[in-house]
Amino acid sequence: MRFIPNFKGFDxxxxxxxxxxxxxxxxxxxxxxxxMAISLGLFLVRGLNYGVDFIGGSMIEAQSKSGPAxxxxxxxxxxxxxxxxxxxxxxxxxxxxxxxxxxxxxxxEAQQVALKKVIxxxxxxxxxxxxxxxxxxxxxELRFTGILAVAAGMLAxxxxxxxxxxxxxxxxxxxxxxxxxxxxxxxxxLFQLEFDLSIVAALLTILGYSVNDSVVVSDxxxxxxRKYKRMEISELLNLSINETLSRTILxxxxxxxxxxxxxxxxxxxxxxxxxxxxxGVLIGTYSSIFIAAPMISYFGVPRExxxxxxxxxxxxxxxxx
Amino acid sequence: xxxxxxxxxxxxxxxxxxxxLVALPNLFSESTVATWPxxxxxxxxxxxxxxxxxxxxxxxxxxxxxxxxxxxxxxxxARKTLVNDAKIPASVTIRGNAVAVRLTRPEQADxxxxxxxxxxxxxxxxxxxxxxxxxxxxxxxxxxxxxxPTEAGFQQRQTNAASAAIETINRRINALGTAESTVVRQGRxxxxxxxxxxxxxxxxxxxxxxxxxxxxHEVNTQLSVEDVRQQGRPPAGWRIFPSDEAGGPAYLLRETxxxxxxxxxxxxxxxxxxxxxxxxxxxxxxQGARKFGRFTQxxxxxxxxIVLDDKVLSAPVIQTAILGGTGQISGNFTVDSANTLxxxxxxxxxxxKLTVVEERTVGAALGSDSISAAKTAGIVxxxxxxxxxxxxYGTFGxxxxxxxxxxxxxxxxxxxLVGSTLTLPGIAGLVLxxxxxxxxxxxxxxxxxxxxxxxxxxxxxxxxxFNRAFVTIADSQxxxxxxxxxxxxxxxxxxxxxxxxxxxxxxxxIFASVTVVRLLxxxxxxxxxxxxxxxxxx
Numbered sequence: 001m002r003f004i005p006n007f008k009g010f011d012x013x014x015x016x017x018x019x020x021x022x023x024x025x026x027x028x029x030x031x032x033x034x035x036m037a038i039s040l041g042l043f044l045v046r047g048l049n050y051g052v053d054f055i056g057g058s059m060i061e062a063q064s065k066s067g068p069a070x071x072x073x074x075x076x077x078x079x080x081x082x083x084x085x086x087x088x089x090x091x092x093x094x095x096x097x098x099x100x101x102x103x104x105x106x107x108x109e110a111q112q113v114a115l116k117k118v119i120x121x122x123x124x125x126x127x128x129x130x131x132x133x134x135x136x137x138x139x140x141e142l143r144f145t146g147i148l149a150v151a152a153g154m155l156a157x158x159x160x161x162x163x164x165x166x167x168x169x170x171x172x173x174x175x176x177x178x179x180x181x182x183x184x185x186x187x188x189x190l191f192q193l194e195f196d197l198s199i200v201a202a203l204l205t206i207l208g209y210s211v212n213d214s215v216v217v218s219d220x221x222x223x224x225x226r227k228y229k230r231m232e233i234s235e236l237l238n239l240s241i242n243e244t245l246s247r248t249i250l251x252x253x254x255x256x257x258x259x260x261x262x263x264x265x266x267x268x269x270x271x272x273x274x275x276x277x278x279x280g281v282l283i284g285t286y287s288s289i290f291i292a293a294p295m296i297s298y299f300g301v302p303r304e305x306x307x308x309x310x311x312x313x314x315x316x317x318x319x320x321x
Numbered sequence: 322x323x324x325x326x327x328x329x330x331x332x333x334x335x336x337x338x339x340x341x342l343v344a345l346p347n348l349f350s351e352s353t354v355a356t357w358p359x360x361x362x363x364x365x366x367x368x369x370x371x372x373x374x375x376x377x378x379x380x381x382x383x384x385x386x387x388x389x390x391x392x393x394x395x396x397x398x399a400r401k402t403l404v405n406d407a408k409i410p411a412s413v414t415i416r417g418n419a420v421a422v423r424l425t426r427p428e429q430a431d432x433x434x435x436x437x438x439x440x441x442x443x444x445x446x447x448x449x450x451x452x453x454x455x456x457x458x459x460x461x462x463x464x465x466x467x468x469x470p471t472e473a474g475f476q477q478r479q480t481n482a483a484s485a486a487i488e489t490i491n492r493r494i495n496a497l498g499t500a501e502s503t504v505v506r507q508g509r510x511x512x513x514x515x516x517x518x519x520x521x522x523x524x525x526x527x528x529x530x531x532x533x534x535x536x537x538h539e540v541n542t543q544l545s546v547e548d549v550r551q552q553g554r555p556p557a558g559w560r561i562f563p564s565d566e567a568g569g570p571a572y573l574l575r576e577t578x579x580x581x582x583x584x585x586x587x588x589x590x591x592x593x594x595x596x597x598x599x600x601x602x603x604x605x606x607x608q609g610a611r612k613f614g615r616f617t618q619x620x621x622x623x624x625x626x627i628v629l630d631d632k633v634l635s636a637p638v639i640q641t642a643i644l645g646g647t648g649q650i651s652g653n654f655t656v657d658s659a660n661t662l663x664x665x666x667x668x669x670x671x672x673x674k675l676t677v678v679e680e681r682t683v684g685a686a687l688g689s690d691s692i693s694a695a696k697t698a699g700i701v702x703x704x705x706x707x708x709x710x711x712x713x714y715g716t717f718g719x720x721x722x723x724x725x726x727x728x729x730x731x732x733x734x735x736x737x738l739v740g741s742t743l744t745l746p747g748i749a750g751l752v753l754x755x756x757x758x759x760x761x762x763x764x765x766x767x768x769x770x771x772x773x774x775x776x777x778x779x780x781x782x783x784x785x786x787f788n789r790a791f792v793t794i795a796d797s798q799x800x801x802x803x804x805x806x807x808x809x810x811x812x813x814x815x816x817x818x819x820x821x822x823x824x825x826x827x828x829x830x831i832f833a834s835v836t837v838v839r840l841l842x843x844x845x846x847x848x849x850x851x852x853x854x855x856x857x858x859x
Contacts, residue, residue: 004716004719004845005716006715006716006856006858007715007716007858008715008716008856008858008859009711009712009713009714009715009717009718009766009858009859010712010713010715011713011770012713015770015771015774061687063686107676108381108676108677108678109676109677111677112526112676112677112680115680116523119523127684127686128521128682128684129683129684129686129687130681130682130683130684130687131522131680131681131682132680132681132682133677133679133680133681134678134679134680135381135676135677135678135679137381137678138379138678138679145811145812148811149807149808149811149812149816152807152811153803153804153807153808156803156804156807157800157803157804160799160800160803161800164796197812197815197816198746198815198816198819200812200816201746201808201812201815201816201819201820204804204807204808204816205753205804205819205823207804208800208801208804208805209801211797211800211801211804212757212760212797212800212801215793215796215797215800216764216793216797219792219793219796220793243771244767246767247760247763247764247767250713250763250767251756251759251760251763251764253709254706254709254710254756254759254760254763255756255760257702257705257706257709258702258705258706258752258753258755258756259702259753259756260702261698261699261701261702261705261752262698262702262749262752264698264701265694265697265698265701266694266695266698266749267690267691267694267695267698267745269371269687269691269745270745270746270749273746273749274749277749277753
């Protein structure tokens with residue numbers, strides 16, 4: 001231990017800072033509602049750019065055997081084989097292309113036939129790097145389990161928070177979770193990014209991160225409720241958010257740095273996944289400060305003996321004193 | 322109390338050493354590890370197909386096909402038991418989802434029922450007790466008896482068909498090469514084939530997709546196919562089979578084959594000595610050879626048909642009786658297709674038609690690209706995290722970084738011990754786990770700073786920081802754990818790989834980021850000169 005130099009870290013955070021988060025509570029609530037409404041609208045009107053996992057069909061990632069891929073020529077060539085709904089785009093490096101074939105009518109075997117046609121057509125100029133074919137039965141199962149996983153995740157978290165704290169905390173958490181998932185889905189709809197199984201994993205992780213943040217704030221709220229029995233609730237919430245703010249920001253920065261590294265260097269295959277996670281860290285931090293905590297003030301918090309009775313009791317106590 | 326007993330320290334150090342030993346082989350290539358002494362752990366984390374390249378093919382069993390097959394065999398059994406063995410005249414046909422028996426003399430119904438019960442078997446195991454019969458036999462008016470398959474009976478058939486199919490697939494794949502492929506049943510009617518290293522799946526799918534039911538049938542020489550088509554219906558027991566070639570002639574064949582492919586003991590690709598065309602030579606078992614011999618003896622000068630998957634491959638004329646039980650099949654083969662068919666025939670027929678319902682293939686090149694991308698991302702992310710942590714928390718930040726390394730080593734060690742595969746989303750989970758572990762240290766150190774700001778003396782401030790933060794850490798880790806477990810339970814493919822590493826990351830992070838870092842801080846406190854004002858480097 002003597003070889004390790006003693007030096008203090010750089011405590012960048014002004015700890016006496018008291019940002020008036022709760023003053024913007026209503027503004028944040030309105031903003032969040034608008035963001036959720038826009039996301040829901042986008043989801044319903046514009047829809048999601050589902051990957052083959054959820055709508056079935058095939059996907060081929062191919063690499064040109066010589067030089068950059070000539071996408072126009074490829075498109076021309078593939079349009080001749082008479083398959084409906086094909087998308088061809090560049091994917092990462094200029095030599096790489098991604099070909100998506102919509103689900104063909106005629107069940108599982110029809111997908112294999114379509115795939116074979118495409119591979120036979122491009123085979124002499126491209127090598128396959130990745131092939132995914134999902135038939136109609138499997139895609140509808142994956143859709144179902146995907147929705148189930150996100151719903152079950154939200155439910156499990158809510159029950160846990162309810163069990164560990166009070167129902168007001170759980171209510172705040174579930175509202176912020178719904179918000180996070182909805183807004184992330186809205187973002188994917190807005191940019192029409194491919195939405196596949198890995199994005200469901202990202203959504204679940206965002207849930208985990210968001211609730212992690214909320215739990216840290218909630219823990220502090222609970223602690224402060226015991227410590228400052230007379231403090232006004234919105235002031236107490238504000239204090240708790242501020243006290244945990246240095247941690248919230250530092251952890252957020254670390255998370256973003258790590259995810260940025262993954263986003264930039266982690267390769268094309270998991271890029272969308274990392275994008276979702278990056279966004280999730282931001283939205284999760286926002287929602288635990290501006291949604292989960294304010295919800296507690298909307299619902300009120302039972303203090304020792306209950307919130308409702310507290311004031312009259314105190315008044316009575318003062319009188320007898 | 323802020324104190325570590327000697328035994329606790331020994332426990333921590335032993336855990337660390339064990340973790341390093343178990344995780345170590347993953348840093349080296351397989352061939353290097355193979356030269357290590359016996360007593361060292363040599364297991365490595367298996368790489369997922371997305372990292373090493375390979376094919377993942379999910380096959381669906383055709384339930385309708387299975388049902389149809391069962392009805393056909395029920396019909397044949399009923400006909401044999403009733404008409405051939407018990408000499409009770411009746412017509413036996415398939416009606417919808419059941420076999421209908423119409424007795425020529427309705428008064429024989431009691432006897433017929435008695436005979437038909439012989440084909441009924443009860444399902445169940447000695448442990449679970451009886452689950453009823455595989456078929457229901459009900460007696461109707463006017464000498465009509467209906468044999469209906471039960472759902473329990475069908476499920477049993479499905480299970481049997483799945484295990485038979487898995488065995489056949491294994492035999493077929495092993496004939497292809499020596500890759501470490503796995504074939505497992507998934508759900509009720511699916512079979513998952515994982516074949517590392519394979520990129521071109523066309524031949525594999527062909528090998529898996531065809532049932533390869535070979536049979537030898539008698540050809541009707543009295544009636545031509547045209548006659549039957551004009552009459553509308555073939556005579557009872559006969560059926561029209563199409564040719565294997567597009568546009569080839571159809572044949573009227575006896576439905577029940579003379580010999581079936583399951584009586585083959587060998588099949589090899591070869592060449593016809595006269596025209597050098599690819600052919601397949603085969604050999605029957607004793608029983609098959611006897612049946613085939615008797616049939617060819619009785620039908621010299623007449624054609625017989627070789628049928629594969631209900632399509633006629635060829636219908637040569639029998640020149641002389643074939644008594645040795647060997648023969649050859651010629652058809653429109655290429656060297657490749659003869660080879661594939663020989664493999665299929667050797668491995669036995671698939672009991673049911675299989676279709677590819679999901680396919681995911683990753684080329685080895687993309688796999689290694691992914692690995693190197695993940696390496697770069699991991700190193701950049703890891704260094705950035707460490708710099709950030711040391712910058713924010715000074716000397717204690719160095720301890721936290723050590724905790725992070727321990728966390729990573731132990732997570733990898735756990736995965737190696739359990740033998741769970743490392744996938745690309747799994748690597749993302751690993752990296753995210755590191756970020757979560759940092760959070761634990763951030764919580765602790767921020768808390769220590771807060772306690773110190775509030776005027777607590779150094780030692781008790783550190784102690785309170787660890788203790789108070791622990792509740793929060795446990796809460797937040799447990800909620801994330803709940804998410805990860807759900808992902809694993811409900812998730813498919815990429816979600817599972819991610820969930821596994823995330824789970825292991827959470828499990829180890831309490832030990833690595835709390836216990837180990839706490840020990841380091843304690844050692845640091847002991848090493849400081851005993852003065853009243855201890856400056857905490859956080």
